[in-house]
Amino acid sequence: MRVKKGMLMLGIGFGIGIMQLPVHASESQAENPVEISDLEIVETTLAASAESDFTWNGTIITGYTGTSTTVVIPSKATEIADGAFRGTNITSLSFEGNDLLTIGRDAFCNCTSLTSVTFPTGLKSIGYESFYRCSTLQQVVIPENVQTIGARAFYGCSNLNNVEIKSSILNDTGWDIFKDCSSLKTVTISGKLSTIPNQMFQGANYITSITIPETVTSIGENAFRECTSLKSIVIPSNVTSIGKDAFYKCTSMTSITFPTKLTSIGYESFYGCSTLQQVVIPENVQTIGA
Known part of the structure; x- marks a missing residue:
């Protein structure tokens, strides 16, 4: 031929x-x-889901009507409304562009098939119970610009085993964000936080260890309250204050190391730490709460 x-x-x-x-x-x-x-x-790149797969209020996604379980949020979206995807069978969530700022309350609540989420870097707020009981979700990376995480945002994500917090400006967190995440043993804080916000790890009852960044100067109220599996923790050298109930009922904690710059230990900050064996109060401490 x-x-x-x-x-x-x-x-x-x-x-x-x-x-x-x-x-x-x-x-x-x-x-x-x-x-x-x-x-x-x-x-080629993974194309955004068709805009017709969603219901809209301007640039806010209010619901999902598509059939694909792999969802790519279009760059047009700036917000996902309360309950927009609640109970749907989506398996993967990612975002086209970085314009999305807010994920609303219950937005992905009970999406029990959701295994993968990739947040946009522009994200600022993750709402109350937004990923509540997403029981097959395995990994979460909190982006650099996130400022707030609502209460119980990842409550009951029983397969969640890897969390990294990249934000350096996170300043407002609700309670029980990681409660009943039975596969989550440790959390990586890679962002340069100046404070551990109030309630940030409250109720994270399976976490056994957390490394607090050296940039942190204060630990907020209830920050590690009822972290019942947390065994030991080193408070960074620049921390000057530990807030009220910060380590309340951390019943597995056997040791804690305070920095020399510490000046204030809050009310009931170590109440109910029944296995704590030794405490050395540094010379610069001026106040110890009841």
Whole structure:
């Protein structure tokens, strides 16, 4: 069989793109290898779900009517309304662009098939019970610009085993954010927080260890309240105050190390720490609550 001179385009699908391989197939070139310079890579990205798959109020997504379980929020969206995806069978959630600022109350509550969430870097607020009992969710990375996380945001996410907090400006957190996350043993705080906000880890009853960044200067009220599996903790060298009920009923805690700069230990901050064996109060402490 004779092959006419021309160019054959071989399309090879790789999921993340198409490799187009030009083959110069003439009688004189048939046995010559293809040069690397002849390869052309055409990159593609995961397309946003169609805007028609959602119900809208301006730029706010109020509901999901699509059939795909893999959801990519369009860049048009700036907010996901309260309860917008509650109880749906979505398995994967990601975002086109970084314009989304707010995830509302109960937005993904009881999405029990949701295994993967990738938040946009522009996100500022994660609402009350927004991912409540998403029982197959495995990993959460809190982006750099998040300022608030509502109470019980990840309550009952029983397969959640990896949490990283990248935000350096997180300043408002509700109670029981990680309560009953039975696979979550440790949390990484990579952001340069100046304070551990009030209630941030309250009720995180399966966490056994947390490393507090050296940038932290204060630990808020109820910050680690009823972290009943937490065994020991080192308070960073720059911390000057520990708030009311900060380690209330951390019943597994056997040791704690205070920094020399510490000046204030709050009311009932270590109440009910029944296995704590030794406490050394530094020389600069001026007040100890009842």
